Amino acid sequence: MKLYSYVVKHDDGFAPNPFWGYCTLACCKPKIRNLAQVGDWVIGTGSVKNVGSGKLIYAMKISEKLTFEQYFIDNRFKCKIPSRGRKELFGDNIYYKDENGNWLQRKSMHKLKDMRRDLSSKNVLISDHYCYFGKNAIIIPGEFRAVIKKGPAHKCNFDSNFVDRFIYWVSEKIKRN
Helix, strand or coil, X not given: CCEEEEECCCCCCCCCECCCCCEEECCCCHHHHHHCCCCCEEEEECCCCCCCCCEEEEEEECCEEEEHHHHHHCHHHHHXXXXXXXXXXXXXXXXXXXXXXXXXXXXXXXXXXXXXHHCCCCEEEEECEEEECHHHCEECCHHHHHHCCCCCXXXXXXXXXXXXXXXXXXXXXXXXX
16 A cells, blocks of 8 residues: 655645545546555645645545546546536546547636646546545644655655554544544
């Protein structure tokens, strides 16, 4: 089991998308979406510009890893196709292929220029075991400060004992959430 940590630059419910009973990471962070496997954990920490650094915005245990094609046609995730309403507007199920096999992007809050980066990984990470705090992000205790990533990219080189202890702490938060 690996733990991937990154800074959530903008937390608006798009990436990650914690709505409709699943936390999904379909856009942004293509390296994590390529590397992470079912059973791994992904966490997003705050930035100075959103909730402040040193805080946990969300944590998800990956329960499935789908391709964009699988994600788009799976009935469970039709509700994540952008439409009206705040939750729907920030839906992350935005990529699909036309009849000629060309990738298209649905109108959404996401910029079209990000399409190439997003599609550099064919994977969407799905979790049905997660906690999302958003603007009410919680402070990460001192013993787990090493998990906090500063700047771009991600961290994932944590020893297994540290990961086990951190996951135990997060799991307690999930039970209460």
